[in-house]
Amino acid sequence: MKHEFSKEHRQYLARGRRNLALVWILRIGILALLLGIWEMVTAFGCVDPFLTSSPSRIAKTIASLYLDGTLFYHIGVTLAETMIGFVIAVAVGCAVALLLWWSETIRKTLEPYIVVLNALPKIALGPLIIIWFGTGSEAIVFMTVLVGVIVATLHMLNAFMATDENKILLLRSMGANKFQILFKLVIPSSLPSFISMLKVNVGMAWIGSIMGEYIVSRAGLGYLIVYGGQVFKLDLVMSATCILCVLAAGMYALVALLEKLLVKDAKS
Amino acid sequence: MKNEILRFENVSLTYHTRRGETTAAENLTFSVREGEFVAIIGPSGCGKTTLLSLAAGLLVPSSGEVTRHGTCGYMLQKDELFPWRTIEKNIYLPLEIARKNTAERRKRAVELAQKYGLGDFLQSYPPQLSGGMRQRAALIRTLAAEPDILLLDEPFSALDYQTRLNVCDDVAAIIRSEKKTALLITHDISEAVSLADRVIVLTKRPARVAYEHDLDFNEETRPIKRREKQQFSAWFERLWKELNA
Numbered sequence: 344m345k346h347e348f349s350k351e352h353r354q355y356l357a358r359g360r361r362n363l364a365l366v367w368i369l370r371i372g373i374l375a376l377l378l379g380i381w382e383m384v385t386a387f388g389c390v391d392p393f394l395t396s397s398p399s400r401i402a403k404t405i406a407s408l409y410l411d412g413t414l415f416y417h418i419g420v421t422l423a424e425t426m427i428g429f430v431i432a433v434a435v436g437c438a439v440a441l442l443l444w445w446s447e448t449i450r451k452t453l454e455p456y457i458v459v460l461n462a463l464p465k466i467a468l469g470p471l472i473i474i475w476f477g478t479g480s481e482a483i484v485f486m487t488v489l490v491g492v493i494v495a496t497l498h499m500l501n502a503f504m505a506t507d508e509n510k511i512l513l514l515r516s517m518g519a520n521k522f523q524i525l526f527k528l529v530i531p532s533s534l535p536s537f538i539s540m541l542k543v544n545v546g547m548a549w550i551g552s553i554m555g556e557y558i559v560s561r562a563g564l565g566y567l568i569v570y571g572g573q574v575f576k577l578d579l580v581m582s583a584t585c586i587l588c589v590l591a592a593g594m595y596a597l598v599a600l601l602e603k604l605l606v607k608d609a610k611s
Numbered sequence: 612m613k614n615e616i617l618r619f620e621n622v623s624l625t626y627h628t629r630r631g632e633t634t635a636a637e638n639l640t641f642s643v644r645e646g647e648f649v650a651i652i653g654p655s656g657c658g659k660t661t662l663l664s665l666a667a668g669l670l671v672p673s674s675g676e677v678t679r680h681g682t683c684g685y686m687l688q689k690d691e692l693f694p695w696r697t698i699e700k701n702i703y704l705p706l707e708i709a710r711k712n713t714a715e716r717r718k719r720a721v722e723l724a725q726k727y728g729l730g731d732f733l734q735s736y737p738p739q740l741s742g743g744m745r746q747r748a749a750l751i752r753t754l755a756a757e758p759d760i761l762l763l764d765e766p767f768s769a770l771d772y773q774t775r776l777n778v779c780d781d782v783a784a785i786i787r788s789e790k791k792t793a794l795l796i797t798h799d800i801s802e803a804v805s806l807a808d809r810v811i812v813l814t815k816r817p818a819r820v821a822y823e824h825d826l827d828f829n830e831e832t833r834p835i836k837r838r839e840k841q842q843f844s845a846w847f848e849r850l851w852k853e854l855n856a
Contacts, residue, residue: 509691516667516685517708517756527707531695 396581404582421563428487429548436495444503461493469558478559487551491544502536538602545594616760616792618642622675635661637817650795650803653813659796663762681759686766690749692737698748699733705756720755743774761793779834787832804846805834812853
């Protein structure tokens, strides 16, 4: 097929490819430039690497963590807490949103509670969580769930409530019951919102798990950051932060992949 | 005289909101017989959609009685096709809802789609179709459940003028050749005159039946042809006056 395109269309496609290449070159260029400047100013003594660390020191720190075998242990702990908290928050959020959609009475009754829970800074519950769940991973998972669940609930409730009234009318005229309206219309039409909720909640889950590790932990990336800060090892703080960036980006990419698989809206 | 499919007997409906109550319809009496195409016209805001909801059984009248023999199919202003379903799956929707999703009925629905020019689009998604084709698909979806009466709520009002005349012709042809009973509600006088066997004129809110006319077009049922006839403008003028009385 390709050779049948007109010259103009080939030029259009080539322009598109050039544009994309340029964007990628710029993206990588900015990263290289920042890392380069950072390395230079510390190497030439303009700033003290004790305070700012430097790319080479970060690389060395990560390498030494790897060599003493604790790198993947800390990553594994935080990743597991984040993932488990994320999945529970999404599942519970969707279930509560469904319940609220189903019954107007429950929705109206619970509205003030949800508003307050949403506004409450979850970190205020830190001491309670330690007392209730101890100092293990359970406390951190609970914190992660707490941060994500209200956002998930509100996001999905909004999506369910925004279902097209006319489409509901159409289904009712066909004699549909509430279950059928839910499964044939409300859930499928909320799929794009579900994906965007997942994207928001990826961020929420990392906030929850790292915040949890700040409050109470013996391992994990948040633990490394807190520990590094306390003993003034900023190399460790920066290393853990960089690893977090990579993990968060990876998790977001997974959700984006899921979106491609699920949302097959043919709009071409 | 043929069987009545739908009958409104002294139907009144009052809406309640916290601000007060509104009487949308008062002592409405009319009927639709088998095979008839009836159009109801009324001034805007007279509660036309309320009337169809009553006919479909989605609303219960405050007083009076609505009797319907058989099932109904509702067609709205917009096609309301589900964008995540193919045209084929959209057409099966009423079968799924009514739990009549048998291979035989699916086959009949597909035949209907093929007969009326949707055969090539069965695997397409709604956004890939033109407005006219989408409304045609919506009609086939309505017909798939084999309803005894079609309730049409200004089904052409969302289309541009050119498409509107064509789709109006299409829909009329399909309904007539499938020998379906239809109740059309519209504020467009020319649409009512070009489509219906009988026209009912409603008053302003609360809606009551003001006039009822049998249209005589000598068996001509094609809307485009009707629009060329002399009677067309005569009826148009008469109904216009009655609506604005």
